[in-house]
Amino acid sequence: MDSNRKKALALYAAKLRLLALEGIYSAKSGHPGGSLSAAEILTYLYQEEMDIDPANPQKPDRDRFVLSKGHVCPGLYAALALRGFFPVDAMKTLRKPDSILQGHPDMRSTPGVDMSSGSLGQGISAACGMALSAKLSGKESRVYALMGDGELQEGQCWEAFMFAAHYKLDNLCAVIDFNGLQIDGDITKVLSPLPIDEKLRSFNWNVILADAHDFDSLETAFANARAHKGSPSAIVAKSVKGKGVSFMENEAGWHGNAPKQEQYEQAVAELTAVVKALEV
């Protein structure tokens, strides 16, 4: 990838992290860990990969995105705001009754949200439905779903994986944010979903390994998924939970907790330094 473009994307990702944390801090609740681990994935999808139009969020033949791990919507909302679906100021209203930004994605409230989600395992199934519909209509549009690694403990994910392979939904790309942590701790200690890649291959998926924080790696992975025909693709993207905020990295405790004022100020300082360095 061109180094200027890479720098621009890194800047979006840093701003996404700041906005996500701003929302969570304002709400005094929310899920920072997974929002931060998915920052580059969401940035790449919304700035590079998907055919979408902020001026016409309901464009019929658009690419679609389902946040199957719905709890990291602060990250999604920030990606949508940065892409121009609504003003970034909305982030301050996160998780309030009148807000367009509900605690989990609500397609009826938020411009750009293609599917309500939050109950784990359901988003990937809905994405299968969208991909199937495009196939039935002979449309070229693609469907993306972002899943958690802990989410794979939900049996419905595997029903959906079976379905997508059976119906050869090569217009479907699942991205698994492989950060290794869930609310109760290490995914391998809670109930191991490993090996994720081998399981998906045995379900007849095209499996691509990627670094969730490296735009070159993501670019290669998404290009591979797009080029692959005959079966759905899964990008297993190794990530760091809480990435970008030193004290949140690799700490399961930051799965679903809002920072206190001092912590928030430190996080903002760290991320602002990244933004400034990239803006030079």
Place this chain on the structure above:
Amino acid sequence: MADKATREAYGDALAELGEQYDMVVLDADLSKSTKTDTFKKKFPERFINCGIAEGNMMSIAAGIAATGKLVFASSFAMFAAGRAFEQVRNSIGYTRLPVKIGATHAGLSVGEDGATHQCNEDIATMRVIPNMTVVVPADYISTKALVKAAAKFDGPVYLRMGRLAVPNLYKEDASFEIGKAVELFPGSDATIIAAGLMLHEAVQARELLAADGISVRIIDMHTIKPIDKEIIVKAARETGAIVTAEEHSVIGGLGSAVSEVVCEHMPCPVIKVGVEDRFGKSGEARSVLKLFGLSAENIAEKVKAAIDLKK
């Protein structure tokens, strides 16, 4: 017209709707029983078998509907409204997507398969979901009409159908509107409000009671939600006693829905005929129904009891 099951009407209606709508029909390995195979034979490319995975099917249905297509998702009531409850709530109810759930083999009349397959809870679980409409038609003609009405209806609909062949209560040209109940027979001493299979028993009960000089009004409450409040209040005011009859638990179903209206707007005795708080049993369908008191005789008895209560 020969006796036919309401599920037959479902399959026939889908096959007709397929001509008109950009629609997809989903099933979970029960297409011969739910009768979606009638659609499958005519439009094989738009019939999608989801395998034995009802929760997945409901969320897939939501995804298809989100792209602008009409979707019917079918299974037995037990699995559509029971196993897949949370998917229906979150993927379909919350999103208000136009997914129509075709649930067949509801209630005790599944018969020999027994308690695990006799769903007596689905009206309760479906009507409690915001945005969900619940339709329980009684015969072939009304089912076919209401499946077509559901296709046009803006929002999710749960259609509850039965396994057994039943006689027709309506003429071919009868028209039906979701949310508008039908006064099938007039009467002044009491009202039986029934839905689905039990409407047939209610009609027989009316004949039994007529022999004793009791005049009974019969209401076909084919839509349980939104319920037709006006017709209930009118019945409570004019007849002063109500008996409900449903092939469903007495907790949370038609009887509860009618009671909610009566309590708030026009209090009068309401006696519920349905499955008491217990699981079903295996057996020939008609004999199981009788065993559980889902019979014209029991309804007639309860009508007399309700009339006594108003004195």
